[in-house]
Amino acid sequence: MFTRIIYGDSTAIFTVVAFGVAASIFITISWRALLMKRPQVERYENLPFLTATPTCAEAGLDGQAKSEATPQLRT
Amino acid sequence: MSAQKTTVEFNDKVVRQFLLASVIWGAVGMLVGVLIAAQLNFWQLNFNTSFLTWSHLRPLHTNAVIFALVGNMMFAGVYYSTQRLVKARLASDFLSQFHFWGWQAIIVSAACTLPFGFTRGQEYAELIWPINLAVVVMWVVFAVNFFWTLAKRNEPSLYVAIWFYIATIVTVAMLYIVNHLAIPTSWTHSYSLFGGVQNALVQWWYGHNAVAFFLTTPILGIMYYFLPKAAGRPVYSYKLSVVHFWSLVFVYIWAGPHHLLNTSLPGWLQDLGMTFSLMLWAPSWGGMLNGLLTLRGGWDKLRTDPVIKFFAAGVTFYGMSTFEGPLLAIKSVNALAHYTDWIIAHVHGGTLGWNGFMAAGMIYWLIPRLWSKPLHSTALANLHFWIGLVGILLYVGAMWASGITQGLMLNATSEHGTVLTYPNFLDTVNAIRPLMLMRVIGGTLYLAGWFLMAYNLWKSISGAKPVNGTIEVFAEEPAHHAPGSLSIAGWVLNPPVVFSCLGIGFACAWMFGGHFLSIAGLVGTMFCAVVAFSHFEAKRKSWGDWYDRLLVSAVPFTVLTFLAVVAGGLIQIIPTVVIHKAANVEDRRQIPYTPLELAGRDLYVREGCYLCHSQMIRTLVPDVLRYGDYSRLGESIYDHPFQWGSKRNGPDLARVGGKYPNVWHLRHMENPRSISTGSNMPNFAWLLSNKLDVSTLPRKIAVQRQLGVPYPQWTDAEIAASVNDQQKKIAKDLRDSGAYIDSDREIVALIAYLQQLGHYEKVVPTGTAPTLAD
Numbered sequence: 148m149f150t151r152i153i154y155g156d157s158t159a160i161f162t163v164v165a166f167g168v169a170a171s172i173f174i175t176i177s178w179r180a181l182l183m184k185r186p187q188v189e190r191y192e193n194l195p196f197l198t199a200t201p202t203c204a205e206a207g208l209d210g211q212a213k214s215e216a217t218p219q220l221r222t
Numbered sequence: 223m224s225a226q227k228t229t230v231e232f233n234d235k236v237v238r239q240f241l242l243a244s245v246i247w248g249a250v251g252m253l254v255g256v257l258i259a260a261q262l263n264f265w266q267l268n269f270n271t272s273f274l275t276w277s278h279l280r281p282l283h284t285n286a287v288i289f290a291l292v293g294n295m296m297f298a299g300v301y302y303s304t305q306r307l308v309k310a311r312l313a314s315d316f317l318s319q320f321h322f323w324g325w326q327a328i329i330v331s332a333a334c335t336l337p338f339g340f341t342r343g344q345e346y347a348e349l350i351w352p353i354n355l356a357v358v359v360m361w362v363v364f365a366v367n368f369f370w371t372l373a374k375r376n377e378p379s380l381y382v383a384i385w386f387y388i389a390t391i392v393t394v395a396m397l398y399i400v401n402h403l404a405i406p407t408s409w410t411h412s413y414s415l416f417g418g419v420q421n422a423l424v425q426w427w428y429g430h431n432a433v434a435f436f437l438t439t440p441i442l443g444i445m446y447y448f449l450p451k452a453a454g455r456p457v458y459s460y461k462l463s464v465v466h467f468w469s470l471v472f473v474y475i476w477a478g479p480h481h482l483l484n485t486s487l488p489g490w491l492q493d494l495g496m497t498f499s500l501m502l503w504a505p506s507w508g509g510m511l512n513g514l515l516t517l518r519g520g521w522d523k524l525r526t527d528p529v530i531k532f533f534a535a536g537v538t539f540y541g542m543s544t545f546e547g548p549l550l551a552i553k554s555v556n557a558l559a560h561y562t563d564w565i566i567a568h569v570h571g572g573t574l575g576w577n578g579f580m581a582a583g584m585i586y587w588l589i590p591r592l593w594s595k596p597l598h599s600t601a602l603a604n605l606h607f608w609i610g611l612v613g614i615l616l617y618v619g620a621m622w623a624s625g626i627t628q629g630l631m632l633n634a635t636s637e638h639g640t641v642l643t644y645p646n647f648l649d650t651v652n653a654i655r656p657l658m659l660m661r662v663i664g665g666t667l668y669l670a671g672w673f674l675m676a677y678n679l680w681k682s683i684s685g686a687k688p689v690n691g692t693i694e695v696f697a698e699e700p701a702h703h704a705p706g707s708l709s710i711a712g713w714v715l716n717p718p719v720v721f722s723c724l725g726i727g728f729a730c731a732w733m734f735g736g737h738f739l740s741i742a743g744l745v746g747t748m749f750c751a752v753v754a755f756s757h758f759e760a761k762r763k764s765w766g767d768w769y770d771r772l773l774v775s776a777v778p779f780t781v782l783t784f785l786a787v788v789a790g791g792l793i794q795i796i797p798t799v800v801i802h803k804a805a806n807v808e809d810r811r812q813i814p815y816t817p818l819e820l821a822g823r824d825l826y827v828r829e830g831c832y833l834c835h836s837q838m839i840r841t842l843v844p845d846v847l848r849y850g851d852y853s854r855l856g857e858s859i860y861d862h863p864f865q866w867g868s869k870r871n872g873p874d875l876a877r878v879g880g881k882y883p884n885v886w887h888l889r890h891m892e893n894p895r896s897i898s899t900g901s902n903m904p905n906f907a908w909l910l911s912n913k914l915d916v917s918t919l920p921r922k923i924a925v926q927r928q929l930g931v932p933y934p935q936w937t938d939a940e941i942a943a944s945v946n947d948q949q950k951k952i953a954k955d956l957r958d959s960g961a962y963i964d965s966d967r968e969i970v971a972l973i974a975y976l977q978q979l980g981h982y983e984k985v986v987p988t989g990t991a992p993t994l995a996d
Contacts, residue, residue: 160733161490161494161733161793162490162493162494162497164729164733165476165494165497165498165790165793166497166498166501169469169472169473169476169498169501172468172469172472172786173465173468173469173472173473173504176464176465176468176469177465179464179766179769180461180462180464180465181461182766183460183461183464187770188460188461190379191379191381191382191460192450192456192457192460193456194307194377194379194381195303195306195307195381195383195447195450195451195456196450196451196456197309197377198306198307198309198691198693199693200306200451200591200691201591202590202591202596203590203591203593203594203595203596203686203689204590204596206689208594208687208689
């Protein structure tokens with residue numbers, strides 16, 4: 148059997164099957180992503196902005212207090 | 223239970239530590255890079271010392287930039303962004319500090335061993351086994367700290383950057399452990415568990431995915447966090463980021479065999495590697511466009527903000543590199559490009575452009591947030607960008623031109639394809655010398671930019687106070703127990719997982735089983751597919767709900783990610799694990815080395831010869847015309863580690879045995895230019911004076927026997943006698959040729975090994991492997 152794995156033409160089916168599996172996963176995930184609802188998407192994409200990350204200037208640590216820039220939310 | 227408002231102070235100390243370490247080690251790694259680039263032009267820069275010789279420093283350069291520059295930068299970015307995305311302080315201050323100092327100790331250990339020839343002889347996996355163990359321990363510490371933090375999180379949802387970090391942690395652990403499996407012969411030496419083609423496959427499964435999961439996925443996570451923050455707007459398409467993640471994670475792991483195209487690797491594996499490499503175009507460019515389009519409406523910032531400049535250029539280089547990678551994985555393109563400087567151009571487009579610029583962008587963004595002073599000079603940061611960009615373009619442009627020149631010259635034939643147009647390898651070396659010099663200039667410019675950043679950083683933090691971020695959270699109950707997350711039973715006993723497991727089980731029975739099992743597997747697979755589809759149609763909502771709940775459940779998500787990456791590895795590696803057996807090899811089989819030849823081979827590995835010389839004649843006409851009959855799979859099955867190589871700074875050596883007399887090799891190693899005028903190979907004169915250490919040979923042969931190499935049960939005395947006999951024969955031959963050398967010098971062992979290369983035996987029909995005693 149293992150000699151067949153090295154030299155046999157039939158093992159080409161590995162590539163075809165692997166391609167099929169990968170393609171089906173790609174399609175499934177794309178389909179799932181497309182079905183995501185707008186509120187869900189907005190919730191996820193704004194996660195980085197839920198925690199403020201002010202610079203020292205914005206935090207007033209160097210005497211130049213400013214407010215954290217408000218992220219642009221999609222509507 | 224009422225919610226309690228508490229203030230969480232992030233652990234930014236460890237972020238600052240990793241950030242500073244990244245800048246310092248990055249400078250060291252790239253300085254070594256510039257030196258070895260210059261050595262290829264000016265061999266005198268090897269200074270006739272073993273520890274400053276090109277082949278000893280090259281692993282130091284690659285390991286430093288991968289594990290020290292990118293590694294430290296990655297840890298800084300992961301720790302900073304994860305704490306903020308999950309609204310929790312890192313789980314353990316002790317583990318954070320242990321991680322930082324342990325990682326630096328590993329880097330120092332690498333710097334103290336690699337230049338002195340302590341190596342495993344596999345690219346990007348050179349570190350000796352005690353350091354390998356330390357890397358595994360530190361990676362586990364990182365994983366525990368990370369997942370423990372997720373368990374304590376105050377934000378139930380897992381942002382896509384966290385997904386990429388999870389994929390990085392589980393995949394790198396798997397790759398690193400499998401590829402470094404070895405049996406020690408001493409405290410500083412070991413033999414890989416895998417040999418020959420099996421070793422080649424596992425090594426490039428690791429090597430390719432080290433690029434994928436160490437240099438790419440964590441940086442993509444960093445991109446998905448820091449780029450929106452710097453641009454002040456959310457990522458262009460979160461949906462696209464979801465597709466990007468799953469397709470990248472699933473596809474990347476299969477593409478490793480594209481490093482072995484046109485070699486003696488089984489054809490189906492080459493097809494598999496090429497197919498999946500081409501498929502990588504889609505997710506890679508999806509991610510690249512997602513990053514660039516995040517800057518929509520904010521392109522004006524490119525003029526003034528160095529952070530945006532670095533991120534935009536970094537993502538662009540990601541796009542360029544991920545276009546070039548699949549292109550190079552096409553067999554016919556690979557026939558031209560492999561073993562040439564084109565690959566060096568490709569690699570540096572990714573590392574300098576993608577990793578280096580993303581690191582710089584992140585560092586400039588973090589400086590005023592981690593210390594109490596703003597960036598010292600925006601103008602210097604902008605200058606860094608332009609110097610670095612020009613440096614990359616010079617470097618990559620030069621190496622593209624050099625690689626294509628090399629490929630065309632080495633493959634050029636005349637007389638209807640029967641005669642090489644440039645039979646002397648040195649013709650190509652001398653043709654690309656100006657381009658190699660341009661690379662040195664490009665690399666120097668890039669390094670100068672890095673030093674500017676180091677200076678800017680130093681001026682920025684001098685006199686500044688460290689600042690730790692804080693956040694106020696309403697701690698009601700642990701987020702991972704929030705409604706919607708999956709319980710342990712819930713993430714196993716659900717329709718998608720159950721049907722997927724059944725389907726895979728039946729498919730394996732179909733493909734690998736015997737006659738009856740194969741038919742049962744086929745029927746089962748079809749039955750499973752029909753039932754799964756029917757169930758999906760009937761209970762569509764439960765399938766959809768499961769996926770949504772998965773996205774807020776860290777443990778099931780991690781397991782699923784692990785399964786996605788492990789599938790590709792298993793399908794490639796399991797069949798080849800068994801074909802390594804000599805009985806399954808047709809046509810030709812390697813003759814096991816004599817003890818002296820084995821000692822010589824260990825010197826070959828120690829000196830890093832594989833970094834410039836391949837031992838793989840491809841199934842291509844110009845290769846065969848130049849080096850001899852193409853290499854068969856069986857001709858290296860006893861090689862632990864394999865030495866097929868990945869770059870030809872010098873000619874292939876697979877059939878060099880017997881091509882030249884012993885004295886030729888001695889003179890060549892002593893001073894290559896005395897034999898080959900114009901050669902850029904360093905002198906290896908110390909091999910003529912160093913005495914060969916034979917004390918470890920019995921242990922080494924015992925380990926080889928454990929690994930399946932058919933050595934007889936020699937006693938120590940028999941091994942010593944065999945070494946002595948062969949040494950004397952070679953020394954006598956050298957004396958007869960006018961070269962007087964003691965028979966116990968290292969050069970004698972190396973000559974014994976080189977003269978054996980290319981010798982094989984015809985496979986006997988019985989399929990039993992003979993031993994040296996036969």
